[in-house]
Structure formats: structure tokens, C-alpha cells
Amino acid sequence: RLNNVPDLSWTVSGSCSVTTHVPFSQAGPVQAVVNDLSKALDSLGGTPEPVPSYADLEILESLDPGYYFDTKMGEDGIRWAGPLQAWAELMNGDARQQEAAKDIRDQLIVKPSTPLIDER
Numbered sequence: 001r002l003n004n005v006p007d008l009s010w011t012v013s014g015s016c017s018v019t020t021h022v023p024f025s026q027a028g029p030v031q032a033v034v035n036d037l038s039k040a041l042d043s044l045g046g047t048p049e050p051v052p053s054y055a056d057l058e059i060l061e062s063l064d065p066g067y068y069f070d071t072k073m074g075e076d077g078i079r080w081a082g083p084l085q086a087w088a089e090l091m092n093g094d095a096r097q098q099e100a101a102k103d104i105r106d107q108l109i110v111k112p113s114t115p116l117i118d119e120r
Contacts, residue, residue, distance in 0.1 A: 002034070003077055005043045009035040009068045011079045013060070014086035015093060020072065021083045022103040024096075029055040033081075035068070037061040083108055 002010045011017075013031035018024045034040040040059055041048060070082030081089075083104050090101035 001043045002032075002040060003079075005039055007036070008039050008043070010040065011067055011071045011081050011085075013067070014081040014089035015097065017081040017086050018090060018097075018100055018104075020074070020080045021086050021107065022100050024100045029058045031058045031060055033060045033062050033067045035061070035063055 002008060011033055013033050016026075016031050018026070032040070037059060066085055066088070067081065070084060071079045072082065073079050087101050087104040087108065090097040090104065093101070
């Protein structure tokens with residue numbers, strides 16, 4: 001439903017998008033980040049309940065453009081965070097998340113196939 005809301009930017013958070021970039025197993029609610037919480041809640045309908053221990057979905061509001069940069073729409077209509085956002089969030093996580101962040105970093109950094117300096 002969020003795809004059809006005018007002027008609403010949204011994505012799954014980087015830490016919840018990690019599996020679209022590297023193999024990783026995690027549990028917990030999916031975090032969606034939106035630029036306008038009231039528009040997102042109106043479009044989803046239902047009644048929000050403050051039950052973070054058992055939530056299926058957490059909706060966070062942020063105007064930070066980094067969340068919405070380089071997102072990728074999956075075939076299922078879900079907008080996944082880009083690898084740079086996933087890396088940034090995972091680097092602030094626990095040891096397992098930081099290890100996954102290193103794997104994403106390795107994908108982001110392009111290693112030159114030829115030397116940058118002519119050694120002749």
C-alpha cells in the first residue's frame with residue numbers, strides 16, 4: 001500500500017535489508033522508515049499498538065535522505081535499502097552485524113583490475 005501514497009518516501013531499514021546484500025539470519029520485527037509517519041499510518045489502516053516485544057512491523061520516521069538513497073524495489077513490491085545504508089546501520093550493530101557490514105563493504109569497494117600507478 002505504501003507504494004501508492006503520493007509524496008511518501010519509504011524503505012525497509014538497512015539492518016532489515018541485509019539479506020538482500022549478503023547471507024545473514026536475524027529475527028525480530030521488520031523496520032520500515034518513512035518520511036511522513038501520519039501518511040504511512042493512514043495508508044496502512046488498522047490501529048497501531050505499542051507492543052515492541054511482539055511487533056511484526058516497526059515504522060520509524062526520518063527525513064534523512066540516506067535512508068531513501070539507492071533503494072531497490074523487489075518483485076514483491078517491497079522497497080529495500082541500498083547497500084550503503086545497510087552497511088552504515090550494521091556497522092553500529094553487534095559483532096555479527098559488523099561482520100556482515102564488512103562483507104557489504106567488500107562488495108561496495110571496487111578493486112582496480114590494473115595498477116593505478118604505472119610502475120615502469
